[in-house]
Amino acid sequence: MKAVRFHEVGGPEVLHYEDVDIPTPGPGQVRVRVAASAFNAADNGMRAGFLPIPVQLPHVPGYDVSGTVDALGEGVADLHVEDAVIGFLPMERDGGAAQHVIAPADALVAAPTTIPLPDAAALPSVALTAWQALFDDGKLTSGQRVLINGAGGVVGKYATALAKRAGVHVVATASPRSAEAVRAAGADEVVDHTTTDLLSAVQEQVDVLLNLAPIDPERFTELVALVRDGGKVVSTTAFMATPGDETRGVSAATVFVLPHRERLAELVSLVDSGALHVEVTRRIALADLPALHAEAAAGRIPGKVIVLPE
Numbered sequence: 120m121k122a123v124r125f126h127e128v129g130g131p132e133v134l135h136y137e138d139v140d141i142p143t144p145g146p147g148q149v150r151v152r153v154a155a156s157a158f159n160a161a162d163n164g165m166r167a168g169f170l171p172i173p174v175q176l177p178h179v180p181g182y183d184v185s186g187t188v189d190a191l192g193e194g195v196a197d198l199h200v201e202d203a204v205i206g207f208l209p210m211e212r213d214g215g216a217a218q219h220v221i222a223p224a225d226a227l228v229a230a231p232t233t234i235p236l237p238d239a240a241a242l243p244s245v246a247l248t249a250w251q252a253l254f255d256d257g258k259l260t261s262g263q264r265v266l267i268n269g270a271g272g273v274v275g276k277y278a279t280a281l282a283k284r285a286g287v288h289v290v291a292t293a294s295p296r297s298a299e300a301v302r303a304a305g306a307d308e309v310v311d312h313t314t315t316d317l318l319s320a321v322q323e324q325v326d327v328l329l330n331l332a333p334i335d336p337e338r339f340t341e342l343v344a345l346v347r348d349g350g351k352v353v354s355t356t357a358f359m360a361t362p363g364d365e366t367r368g369v370s371a372a373t374v375f376v377l378p379h380r381e382r383l384a385e386l387v388s389l390v391d392s393g394a395l396h397v398e399v400t401r402r403i404a405l406a407d408l409p410a411l412h413a414e415a416a417a418g419r420i421p422g423k424v425i426v427l428p429e
């Protein structure tokens with residue numbers, strides 16, 4: 120089969136589109152015939168060696184995947200050959216940038232039925248990130264207020280929709296290009312961060328500040344003033360510390376997304392009910408993945424990209 124792998128960490132040039140053996144599932148595993156994998160920023164960091172996630176080389180990137188089960192390992196009883204599935208694969212193991220991938224059976228759930236199977240690869244880790252940030256780390260509940268900085272990105276739109284569905288008042292920052300999509304996702308207030316000072320625009324303090332965007336550390340610290348006493352600051356920007364304010368009981372948390380099968384199944388049901396929209400901004404062939412990594416290394420990857428193996 121064809122796969123993209125890196126045999127050493129480094130720049131995009133370490134990625135190779137090559138022939139590899141079709142893998143065989145072991146106990147508790149299944150083999151998935153890949154419909155698509157999704158590109159994530161962490162794939163870039165893992166390839167470059169920036170993220171402290173131990174991988175065995177050579178490594179196939181792409182930990183978000185959709186596809187069809189085509190072989191079962193010993194002891195797998197709740198999945199069947201030809202089941203359409205999606206999953207957030209263990210990041211330290213080979214991913215879905217290949218024609219087939221081995222997955223733990225307990226990492227997979229039934230795919231959404233209302234969208235094309237390849238597009239479903241865009242859902243798992245980003246939607247789980249949004250949920251974890253809001254409700255596990257942020258502890259948001261109905262009637263509270265959240266400020267989502269960077270709501271125009273893929274995680275931001277999921278976070279906006281999930282927060283609104285939970286009865287949370289959503290204040291969101293967005294550029295003019297993404298403002299309408301953020302409103303459509305459910306934001307109650309949208310602040311144009313390109314023209315408006317956030318500190319003056321937010322008139323009422325929030326319970327949670329969720330930061331999803333690159334931001335100057337000093338500016339990030341200033342924004343903590345927008346959080347009420349006893350509130351929370353949550354961020355997905357793992358490359359810098361998340362600020363809090365101990366004097367006011369404002370706690371800080373940095374999101375490191377974790378797999379969660381039951382939650383992923385619930386997110387799938389929200390997609391099928393129309394409550395969540397799966398965004399795919401671009402589709403590329405597997406052979407073009409090294410070039411996509413080069414774009415990402417240069418900071419030029421907008422939206423959500425899925426990778427098609429055939």
